[in-house]
Amino acid sequence: MIRRVRGGFSTGSRAFPGFSGADDEGVLIGLETSQWLVEALILRRVMFRSIRRLYELARADPVDPELRGWSWDRLPLKPRAYLNLGVSEIASKYCETRRDIWLRRKTGARAEPTEPILTGRLIHDAISLALKETAKLLINNTEPYTAYQILSEKWRKLNPPKGYEKTVEKTYKATLITILGEAMYEKLVNETPQPVAYSEYRVDGTPLGMSQNLSVDVISDSVIIDFKTGAPRDFHKLSITGYALALEAAYETPRDYGLLIYINNPEDPRITYKPVYISNTLRRLFIEERDNIIDMLLEDAEPPKDLNCQPTCPLHGACNK
């Protein structure tokens, strides 16, 4: 389902403790309802300013037209087979030999809900709920502060398991504050229509050999936003790349920028972000990973175990039978 909402992303923090002004990433910590408006506004601007810093990279290394999603009907984008791969299957290289995909697709093995997976799902649900609820009120012209008062406790609808209440509450409220702060900013400063964000945006990835029902976490101001938990990994950029290719194939408009937002530490959620230029290198890497997976599945060759695999792998049980 496509939901139209207003605003973008960041979170508030009193006097910006912990914010790092690094060139290509930043840290946003904490959440206080006092000063929520100013903080959310400024920090949202900081994140999107970090995207603007990537413009220089784009000028130095413009995207080759043959690596745009709309070139899906010719090599190198044209897939060897159409296997409905998920972006996360291609991009999530937690299992380096890709044995996890083989187990799921060839033996029907199911992932066990590990703690990181459960946390990630709850965070995702909290963000989605906040987007959905704010959209309903803002479209009806409810004042942002009134909307905050109405919505601030609705995170309870998610009924989080014991021990996860704080994670869900803080993630939900951070999202709420960001969107409502942005709505207030547009109203007070610009007096122009607010930027539009879409959550759980569905896009058809079949021209590129992917699923017809891909779901992008959030698109705001043409920036693809993907939420993650756990430590940042280089391959996280590939998920944004996959969505960009699918969106370009569907709409034939360029998608050059993304934002990885990490939410960690359930007891006292810590939010960090990393802007991403969806470069030629990333596009080639994504296509290479897709092609390797297609080859592996077509050739039906069981991959070896990953020598570095972690016991937290959700397929650990099935893999070691």
Ligand code: SF4
């Ligand atoms: S247990 Fe290791 S080898 Fe098996 S699927 Fe998981 S990461 Fe891959």
